[in-house]
Amino acid sequence: MASSLPNNPSLDRLKADARRLQRGVTAGDQGAVDVVKRCHPKPSIVLADSTSRFALHDAQLTVARSYGFSGWPALVHYLRIAAGLTVDPSAVDEDALDKADRFCALSALRYDDDDAPPRWQAAADLLADDPTLVDRHVWAAAAASDVVALQRHLTADPALARREGGPFGWVPLLHLTYSRASLGRTQVDVLEAAATLLDAGADPNAGYLWCGMSTPFTALTGVFGEGEQGPRRQPRHPNDQALATLLLERGAHPEDQQTLYNRMFRPGNDHLELLFAYGLGRVEPGPWHRRLGEAMETTDQMWARQVGWAAAHGFADRLTLLGAHGVDVSGVTVVERSVPEDPNERDADGVTALHHAAREGDVARIRLLLDAGADPSITDGRFGTTPLGWAEHAYQSEAADLLRPVTP
Incomplete structure (x- = not known):
């Protein structure tokens, strides 16, 4: 099942959580006992004499299962893998970057509260003031979708196509697919730049773990864009369909869970139609599933989320599309979108x-x-x-x- 770890999880912090839970149970703290009852597979046994002894391994098992893992070893295994894949774009001090790295950082859709058009315009202004930025390194050339500069970098060192670097430690393909700088590139320019990287060995399934979250943000995720902050603050790539098609043709795995999440909030199914055309729902687990294992959402969980959101928000056409591709939508009731009886009614957050x-x-x-x-x-x-x-x-x-x- 999908993990529910906090952002930027640390093994030391989770170990401390387990020791805190152990102390709480032995002290008779009801909140700690309730966590064990809810998450431990055999609560009645481990709590039978808990005031005199509650083993640390039982506390660790409880903590691991509370975050969606089968046990403590699985949690530790994930954290060790995630350590080399985690990026927190918000942690980068942009003021301390050189101009080429700053251009990359400002260009990128980062999925934090700073995502907004003024940042991408600032990136475009930076490049306009100094067009040689794309010659500084391959990551700037990729963020600019500059075919000529990319070819120069890759001719000098083809291995750069898969090398991590720039302000976020991304491979160049991620800088290309997450870039939102308005540089006047045509679709032909963008596709040629992406193909140049792929021809040189770039991985079409490249990605990273945003703040350690177990759903990878892949190159496809960057292309399809959108998310919780809406289509203006987190827009799709201007050439999303053509660029996604290129990546899928070159081997990108169509079950891209972060894409499905980011694009579920609003009507429109073009992302699903394209992913279904390339095998979504019919293919074996991809490289990220094999790498992260149980930390990722299962396919059934992924579809349950999609069906639930579509039904609750009146996306009847999406449910029809899902059903046509074998997703179980039986018994689902679509909530018709209408004006509330009280148009000023507030939800739990006081929002109308x-x-x-x-x-x-x-x-x-x-x-x-x-x-x-x-x-x-x-x-x-x-x-x-x-x-x-x-x-x-x-x-x-x-x-x-x-x-x-x-x-x-």
């Missing part, structure tokens, strides 16, 4: 339907909600912000233009 529509840039739904009496001055319970603030934060300019005149 108008906030959500503003963040998604759903102009038609914003109009429906306003016509139904939604109050644009209501602030949410998470950030104390109006729907207009949500639209502006998500760079949904059309939604912001609609809400601005009616927001006090």
Whole structure:
């Protein structure tokens, strides 16, 4: 099953958690006992005399299972593998970087709170001020999709196609697929740059573990883009379909779990249609499954997440597509998307339907909600912000233009 480890997990911290749990159980702490009851496979046995003795290995087993692992050895095995694959883009001090590395960092879709168009424009400005940045190293050339510069680097050293480097320790292909700098590259330019790297031996399944999370962020993940912050802050690559097709033709595995997660939030199934065309749901486990094992989500869990979200958000066409490709959608009830009876009703986070529509840039739904009496001055319970603030934060300019005149 998929692990639920915290960001940037450390073995030392988890060992400390196990010792803390052991002390809590022997001290009779009810919270600690409840964790054992919930996560240990034989709680009644290990808790029978827990006030006098609760073994450390039982505490470790409990901790491991609480994070989705079968046992402590499996957790330790994952952490050792993850140590060499983990990247936390937010931890990079961009001010301390040289210009070429700064260009790479600013270009990249990083999946943190700083993802936004001004960063990618700053990268484009940096390259415009100094076009020789692409000659400094192969990672800058890849981030710029500069075919000529890439060919120069690879002619000098073909092994650079698979070498990790740049500000995040990424291989060049990741800098190409995650780059969102507006450089005026044509689709032909981008595909030729990607093919140049692949021809030189770049791995189409290259990726990294974002903050140690067990779902890999692959080259395909970068191409397909999107995610929790929305399509303006975390956009698709401008040439997403053509570039993804190239990667799939060159061997990228179609069961890309992070792509499916990132793209499940909004309507539109072009990513699924392409992945199904290249074997999604029909192929054997890929290299990341073989490498990470039980830390990754199972295929059944992956589909359950997709089906559940589609049903809860009225994506009936997605359910039809999933069902047509053998995914079990039986018994699923699609929630029809409609205006709430109370248009100002708040969810558990104090967020209204108008906030959500503003963040998604759903102009038609914003109009429906306003016509139904939604109050644009209501602030949410998470950030104390109006729907207009949500639209502006998500760079949904059309939604912001609609809400601005009616927001006090």
